[in-house]
Amino acid sequence: MNIAILGYGVVGSGVDHIITTRGQNKHHVTKVWSRPNPKKQIPHLVSTIKEIINDESIDCVVETLNGIEPAHEHILACLNAGKHVISANKAVIAKYYEEFQAAAKKNDVQFKFEASVGGGIPWLKELGRAKRIDTITSCSGILNGTSNYILSTMTKEQADFEAVLKDAQALGFAEANPSADIDGFDVLNKIMITANVGFNGRVQAEDFLVCSMRPVTASDIQYFKNKGYTLKYLGQVEAENQQYEGSVMINACLEDSLEANTNQNYNCATLQGDTIGTLTFYGQGAGQFPTAHAIVQDLLDLESDRPQVNQELQDFTFHAKTKNNFWIRTNQQIPEKFIAGQDNQYSQLMPMNLIEFKENLLPLLKKEDLVVRMPL
Incomplete structure (x- = not known):
């Protein structure tokens, strides 16, 4: 060939x-x-x-x-x-x-296009195989090696964001303009492709809640660590009956979870199916040879006549029904009706779905304000 x-x-x-x-x-x-x-x-x-x-x-x-x-x-x-x-x-x-x-x-x-999501992880291929039997209801994970390197280094060294970012750029882990990686656009693209493959769903970028990881500090990481959580930058999408909701944002993951223990440039991607249950894939999500490996695997599949499992997309509508446990760090005035509790500079919000957060809270926040989703 x-x-x-x-x-x-x-x-x-x-x-x-x-x-x-x-x-x-x-x-x-x-x-x-x-x-x-x-x-x-x-x-x-x-x-x-x-x-x-x-x-x-x-x-x-x-x-x-x-x-x-x-x-x-x-x-x-x-x-x-x-x-x-x-x-x-x-x-x-x-x-x-x-x-x-x-x-x-x-x-x-x-x-x-296996290498487009998850680098060397056979994520899209196995997602396509899983949906041959199951209805996939959700996909989530750490899908960007740069942002994960930054957060895991900040956690390990108790260092602040800007210092770790500069080191990551010097080491070649981050681009000179790192916006795609740290503002969520790279993960958004990957989670949209994941939805295309996993749900056969047509999804729109503007529907997703996308929050930058730029505001996170060493103090924030320590605060949530004291509560038993590790901060990770996750992409997530859920679907049911041709309706979907999704986000790209910092999540507080339980410290013994797979996500919390995925470090450096590694990725961790998880699907939920109705018979397989939870299925998680772990491996190097970036780098020259992990990505090249995935490309060559696609090349070999061409020879063995194994087409990637793709079907025509169906129209999906955005419908935010899941209640979320959002925490914020901000100096802005937040109406009391949205506050469930406060702890120094951190506020726990009343449970709300993504649309409620986007319409009621997001306009009040500044770019330096932190948004974290915790488990309910």
């Missing part, structure tokens, strides 16, 4: 390395399209994407670009040219999931 790679950064070069060293002469990277890098010699480099699209000898294109464009345009062009596509780009998949699936079906090829 002849393969082309779009993007030769950390993940793209990792895919090339695995194929070259472990491909057993069955797979060959023949072309690479990437931005020129004077510090890195890029093998098989072509000057235009058309050299890949128009090359009938290329069977599969691996897309490891970041962002929406030109990734969206190139993925569609490759699918329409009759080439399988494997992508790790969660931002473009979350936005154009249905369009890519339709183009793949029309051209009798496959669009695979």
Whole structure:
């Protein structure tokens, strides 16, 4: 099988390395399209994407670009040219999931994206397998290695957010602009893809409650630790009867839970099914070779003719029915009718659903205010 790679950064070069060293002469990277890098010699480099699209000898294109464009345009062009596509780009998949699936079906090829959620964890594949038997009712987990590295380091070293963020950037765990990771957009994309696969549901980004992790301090971590909880940044989505609700925010996890003990760049993803019950997957959620490993697994599945389990999406409506136990740290005036109790600078709110919180509390809070969800 002849393969082309779009993007030769950390993940793209990792895919090339695995194929070259472990491909057993069955797979060959023949072309690479990437931005020129004077510090890195890029093998098989072509000057235009058309050299890949128009090359009938290329069977599969691996897309490891970041962002929406030109990734969206190139993925569609490759699918329409009759080439399988494997992508790790969660931002473009979350936005154009249905369009890519339709183009793949029309051209009798496959669009695979295991590496887009959970890095090296076979999360989407096993989620798809679980739903063959079960109705999946909820999915949740730690789905971002950068935010988890920051929180676990803050917890271990009793350090504040900004100091740990700077260290994470110096070590390469965080981008120069870390907003996607720490403001929840990366996890939101991943939880939307999870809903597409797990529920066959069409969900909308604006429906989710998304709270940044920027306000968390070492003092906050210690406060909840004294109560027996560890703070973790979780994505969560629940669905029933084509209705859903979801969030991306800091959660207080019981200190003996799997989530509380998932540290560094590791991810932990959990599904709930009606016969399997709780099923959790743990592993490295980021990094060159864990992500590249998932891409190559998709490549091998192409050869064994194992299509990813995807069905046409159904319209789901947002319906917040679950009551939540929110705690906040703020200097803003909060109406007494929303307060269940206070402990120094922390306020426990009356149980409320996501819509009630978004409509009544969120407009009152500032960007430096902390929001934490605790178990009821």
